[in-house]
Amino acid sequence: MLARMPPARDPASADSRPVATRRVWRIARAGSLSRLRLIEEPLPPPAEGEVQVAVQAVGLNFADVFACLGLYSATPRGAFVPGLESAGVVTAVGPGETRWRPGDAVMVLTRFGGYATALNASRDTLWPMPSGWDYAAAAAYPVQALTAWYGLVALGGARRDAIVLVQSAAGGVGLQALAALRSLGARPVAIVGREEKRRFLIERHGLPPAAVLLRDRHYAASLDAALAHYGAPGFDLVFDAVYGAAFTPAFERLAPEGRYVLYGAAEFMDTGARPNPLRLAWRYLRRPRPDPLAMISVNRGLLAFNLIWLWGEVQRLPAAMRSTLELIPEPPHVGAAFAFDDAPQAMRVLQAGGTTGKVILRC
Ligand SMILES: NC(=O)c1ccc[n+]([C@@H]2O[C@H](COP(=O)([O-])OP(=O)(O)OC[C@H]3O[C@@H](n4cnc5c(N)ncnc54)[C@H](OP(=O)(O)O)[C@@H]3O)[C@@H](O)[C@H]2O)c1
The missing domain is CATH 3.90.180.10 (Medium-chain alcohol dehydrogenases, catalytic domain)
Incomplete structure (x- = not known):
């Protein structure tokens, strides 16, 4: 151990x-x-x-x-x-x-x-x-690497050659997710909110420009272009902690048997020192609500997790950390x-x- x-x-x-x-x-x-x-x-x-x-x-x-x-x-x-x-x-x-x-x-x-x-x-x-x-x-x-391992591998079943969409790919969890996918031999499509992060991923992490996208008004079309770049019909896995408006375009592009792993809702974040209750309520009421019945006919799944749950499963933590360090040793x-x-x-x-x-x- x-x-x-x-x-x-x-x-x-x-x-x-x-x-x-x-x-x-x-x-x-x-x-x-x-x-x-x-x-x-x-x-x-x-x-x-x-x-x-x-x-x-x-x-x-x-x-x-x-x-x-x-x-x-x-x-x-x-x-x-x-x-x-x-x-x-x-x-x-x-x-x-x-x-x-x-x-x-x-x-x-x-x-x-x-x-x-x-x-x-x-x-x-x-x-x-x-x-x-x-x-x-x-x-x-520990937290960000465990999150990447748990979401992508333990829940998401990521494997070699899988096409995996990673939201906030230049962030803490995002970079660990890219490292994990590199280790697995999967093919990432990285999404970021700002152009400078896009450049960072292309120049510093060597991702192909066609697979690093901005979450802007062309987002849906960019997802299609990235899938075309890989010649893939859809994403095998989506790893998302942004939620909000970015959710549905990605969910609709899951391949059959594809899994959507949701682990946060950064879009609910405000920039002020305290949350604005009206804006929060508006975003909450307008949040995407996928229909489980509709998932049956298209063979797609949605999973969600909060890693802090694992803190209570203390006997599982050593194996989880060992797997994480094997997957992401850098x-x-x-x-x-x-x-x-x-x-x-x-x-x-x-x-x-x-x-x-x-x-x-x-x-
Ligand atoms: N469920 C869990 O157990 C678990 C565990 C760890 C982390 N998380 C979640 O995973 C996400 C990443 O965590 P992290 O610690 O590594 O942070 P991070 O990715 O370093 O920073 C958060 C990123 O969220 C994106 N974002 C989207 N909408 C935003 C908004 N309205 N305001 C501010 N940022 C916004 C930004 O990147 P882009 O604009 O480039 O997307 C930002 O850099 C967070 O949402 C976090 O809550 C969940």
Whole structure:
């Protein structure tokens, strides 16, 4: 099992002495990013089953913004610290712990609580940092790579030569999805919202221009042109976390036996610090509602998932992470790094929809 592999030792000689205080970004209640406060607080020694980690880098996810705005169903009630992943060095272990020891460099999954300079995490949601990686890459990896593996392979059944549409292909999950498809030998059609991201995918990731499309008013015609480029009748798989107006043109172009894997609704995101309820209600009421009966006659399927569900299936996580690392062994592309103290600014940049790859905080 991956979690029993010998962990990498701290690669950057981070301090591995136990930590007694930490700083966290806490929000008193969801609703607005402006409610985030940087707080210093004591950190108790790790309890049984816990491992203390001095965090060196925190991975940001679009879900963190949704959670702080109150648009994420898994958001805790009341005050919480956002953050689903980080990387750092083990500084102390709970009573009886034998798997981890101070000095181990680790990747950490948390069900919230990740925006912290130190934390006590469950011993079961840590992984050894792959050798040769730095903390930024390690903090950038778990959520987005697991999402790509789970959506494309575990649910989507992606395989060699499959034609796969990837929405937001230059984003954090998107680049991991492209890496996974490269590994599988599948053929991606990448969709992005801005021309500069299109150029980034062609110039930096070597995708053929005919297979990198803008989600603009020519979107439907561009999908047809990309399918013609591959000589394919339709998409074998669509991997989409945008939803909204982009959904139906892609859904209608699924090949028979094609699967549409929906895992988010970025189109519901507003650019303001707090959501606009009227605009949100309007988008919600106008959302696409595919008819399951109509799917029978055309042999197409729709699947949806929230990865955070897997946090509760802790016994499945080691195998899931092992499969993910086999499929996507390269360190991810970190597109932007901010200081820990600038977390709200980093979240606003992510929220604005212009970032490529992963956004991280350095502690
Ligand atoms: N279900 C799950 O378990 C799960 C897990 C991880 C992530 N997700 C979802 O997957 C998506 C990607 O996550 P990520 O963390 O890797 O983020 P990301 O792709 O780095 O950033 C989100 C992207 O969404 C696109 N977008 C579309 N409409 C938008 C709008 N109205 N405002 C802002 N951005 C908009 C933008 O790219 P383009 O304009 O280029 O499309 C933006 O860059 C998110 O929707 C996230 O919620 C779901």
